[in-house]
Amino acid sequence: MSVGEREYEGKGEEAIPLAERISPHPLALSPSDTLLQAEGLSKSYPTAAGTLDVLRDVSMSVRAGEVVAIVGESGTGKSTLLHLLGALDRPTTGTVCYDGMDIFAKDDEALADFRNRSVGFVFQFHHLLPEFSALENVAMPSLIQGRSVSQSEPRAKELLAMLGLADRADHRPAQLSGGEQQRVAVARALMNEPKLVLADEPTGNLDTHTAELLHDEIVRLARERTQAFVIVTHNPALADRADRVLHLREGRLTDEG
Numbered sequence: 001m002s003v004g005e006r007e008y009e010g011k012g013e014e015a016i017p018l019a020e021r022i023s024p025h026p027l028a029l030s031p032s033d034t035l036l037q038a039e040g041l042s043k044s045y046p047t048a049a050g051t052l053d054v055l056r057d058v059s060m061s062v063r064a065g066e067v068v069a070i071v072g073e074s075g076t077g078k079s080t081l082l083h084l085l086g087a088l089d090r091p092t093t094g095t096v097c098y099d100g101m102d103i104f105a106k107d108d109e110a111l112a113d114f115r116n117r118s119v120g121f122v123f124q125f126h127h128l129l130p131e132f133s134a135l136e137n138v139a140m141p142s143l144i145q146g147r148s149v150s151q152s153e154p155r156a157k158e159l160l161a162m163l164g165l166a167d168r169a170d171h172r173p174a175q176l177s178g179g180e181q182q183r184v185a186v187a188r189a190l191m192n193e194p195k196l197v198l199a200d201e202p203t204g205n206l207d208t209h210t211a212e213l214l215h216d217e218i219v220r221l222a223r224e225r226t227q228a229f230v231i232v233t234h235n236p237a238l239a240d241r242a243d244r245v246l247h248l249r250e251g252r253l254t255d256e257g
Contacts, residue, residue, distance in 0.1 A: 035195055035228050036062040036085060041094035043080050054080045056251040058094070064195065065226040067219060069233055069242035076248045078232040079200055085230060086119045086198045087111045098196070116144055120189030122199035126181045128173040134160060134184045135169040141191040152191075159187035163217065178205040186214065190221070197221075199231045203238055215241050 043055040055077045062068055070078050083089040085096060087103050096103050103114060115121075128137045135156050142152035160169050163183040173181055182205050189197055202218075203211035215238050221227050231238065239245050247254050 033063040033065070034061050035064045035066075035099060036230075037097045038085060039095050039097075041081070041084055041096070042092045043077070043084065043089070044092045054251055055084070055091075058248075058251075058253045060246060060253060062196070062228050062230055064228055065222050066244070067222050067229045067231065067242045069231050069239040069245045070248060071233060071239055071245060072248035077251045078248050081248065082198045082200055082230065082232055086121060086196075087115055088121075116141055117192060118194050118196060120192070120194040120197040122182075122185050122189045122197065122202045124201040124204050126173070126185045128181055128184060128188075130173050133170050133172055134165060134176065134180075137173070137184055138187045138191055141188060145192065156187070156191065159190055160184070163187050164213075179207060179210050182206055183210075183214070186217075190227075193225070193227075195227060197227055197229045199229065199233075201233060201235075202231060203233070203235050211235065212237065 038061070039059050041055055041058040042053070045052045045054065058077075058081060060068075070081065072078055080089070084091050084094075087096070087106075090104055098114070098118065103111065106114060128134075129140070132140070135153065138159055139149070139152040139156040142155070143149070157166070157169060160166055163186060165180060165183055165187070168176060168180055168184075171180075173184070176184065182202065186199075186202060189199070199218075203214055206214060218229055218231070219241055222229055231242065233239055
């Protein structure tokens with residue numbers, strides 16, 4: 001069931017909430033399922049007043065098929081941590097291993113290929129290309145990989161339909177609402193079927209109903225396709241749906257629930 005479909009399926013007089021049907025129990029995984037392992041991550045920037053330490057000795061792991069929420073006040077380093085986990089930036093110290101391989105041992109060209117093939121990114125402000133349609137934006141990661149339009153468009157259409165946007169495929173970003181643009185960005189992140197999806201406030205621009213449906217879709221993808229999601233969020237409802245919640249305070253990962 002997709003974002004564009006009903007939240008409930010009736011069974012006689014009973015109607016079972018989609019959230020309960022997708023994820024009735026916490027995900028049971030073993031440490032051997034670890035997809036991503038970060039150790040001792042620190043990130044500092046030089047400033048006129050001295051060194052600004054954004055992250056301090058952060059270590060965490062993410063398992064295949066797991067939904068991890070990262071919460072904390074603004075300015076605590078949550079987005080910086082996502083950028084390091086997805087190799088958008090290099091740490092000052094520390095390592096990130098993906099499937100057992102140190103990603104920062106790669107050169108910049110290899111890192112770019114890793115990001116395109118293995119990681120999906122959802123940013124708070126979409127970053128859609130304004131001159132292209134929703135369909136073209138979603139297909140872009142596949143085209144960058146060298147696949148043809150005829151190879152890429154069927155999956156892009158499938159993803160847009162899954163997120164309730166089948167009738168908006170030919171619209172450019174300026175013709176879409178903020179919520180529709182965010183769903184296009186989610187579809188684009190899923191285009192190359194990455195094992196890891198990193199999302200920075202993915203429901204920040206969505207109304208409550210659409211946000212709840214997107215929460216359901218994230219959990220469904222994690223369960224059915226064993227995709228891992230690491231989500232920075234201020235949304236308590238989304239954090240409640242995660243398998244684990246990690247807390248960042250003043251650049252440190254202080255506790256876990």
